[in-house]
């Protein structure tokens with residue numbers, strides 16, 4: 001399998017080459033040259049596999065430069081009951097007739113990002129050892145991504161993590177999760193500033209090419225193809241569970257609480273491979289840049305001032321970093337066209353308009369996409385309603401999904417809402433909705449009282465660089 005750039009760069013690369021890279025050299029995103037096609041016989045063969053074997057079957061279609069036995073071992077080591085809490089890894093919870101939650105949030109940091117990041121940690125360790133190289137991951141987080149990265153990379157040979165976050169601005173639970181890690185290769189840098197300051201500093205360090213090369217600086221952001229392909233697996237696992245009783249030809253739909261379009265892009269890939277997905281329902285919060293596109297055909301990037309701070313904060317985005325992958329397929333993989341949309345039109349006017357494009361008219365029929373959005377009041381009402389009717393407490397992001405899913409139900413087609421976090425991570429809104437604290441999973445009692453390993457620094461590029469230099473010996 002070879003990978004190309006959405007913006008038409010002539011080079012083709014193999015999986016392990018793009019594993020440690022971010023953007024392609026021309027600023028595009030990597031995608032496989034074609035999507036492997038899965039027929040009904042293969043689906044039937046995969047139906048009863050344990051999750052780690054299903055993961056191996058799917059990943060091996062995209063990764064042909066790691067020996068099969070090694071990839072098998074990496075999958076077995078990653079997707080264990082010990083790490084993800086159940087034998088099924090992503091069990092379906094039935095709420096109503098034909099209406100399910102798929103539990104993706106029982107990994108170490110209680111959000112779905114663990115599903116991919118845990119695999120990435122093991123792939124990084126494997127590939128760096130094979131090359132005899134080291135990597136220093138520099139990132140900025142306001143919550144879920146940073147902690148998922150740290151829990152995936154802790155104790156891994158050849159990898160250090162330098163994670164910046166805005167001092168005092170993450171939820172107490174999120175701070176406790178990250179700062180309680182005592183591993184020598186994990187460095188928490190709480191910067192006196194806001195999230196945008198952290199992100200600007202990470203960009204400034206990465207733009208210093210000499211520093212970047214000398215200290216082997218890398219990232220783990222959501223445009224990494226390895227993260228995306230790891231997420232494809234749970235769409236298959238959800239489909240198999242929801243169709244266990246029904247006849248094998250039936251379809252399912254998924255609703256995905258979305259921010260950077262990483263999670264639902266994996267659903268798009270699964271559908272392109274031939275997984276019988278009827279509808280992919282994209283749910284946003286008040287930051288509805290993607291809902292606007294799927295309703296109108298206009299993609300309009302927001303400014304920082306136009307990006308709302310909401311009670312589903314992991315979906316508070318101004319532009320969706322993985323969206324370019326879907327648009328590439330939408331415009332028939334026409335790289336010059338794609339480049340003019342993202343590199344020229346977005347740069348010039350902050351938007352593009354596909355409303356009159358024949359491809360956009362096909363977005364539901366050919367690609368299965370519909371969308372909707374949710375507000376704080378919707379979230380609170382949905383959390384309350386779900387608790388009252390089913391005795392289940394859902395987190396704020398999942399609530400956005402449940403709210404929008406209900407607007408797109410088709411009789412006879414099971415609807416699976418992806419549960420992207422557990423409620424304990426966003427306790428304040430749960431208390432607002434239900435009047436009591438959400439349950440704490442075992443092992444998280446009192447984590448706020450654990451000793452902390454964090455360095456508070458001014459939001460200054462030079463200070464962060466000096467910290468990295470001092471800790472890379």
Ligand SMILES: *Cc1c(COP(=O)(O)O)cnc(C)c1O
Pocket residue numbers: 111112113144145222257258259260261262263264314315397420421
């Ligand atoms: C990251 C995240 C999302 C958004 O996922 P994308 O892949 O960015 O669309 C939704 N919910 C939670 C809880 C998250 O952590």
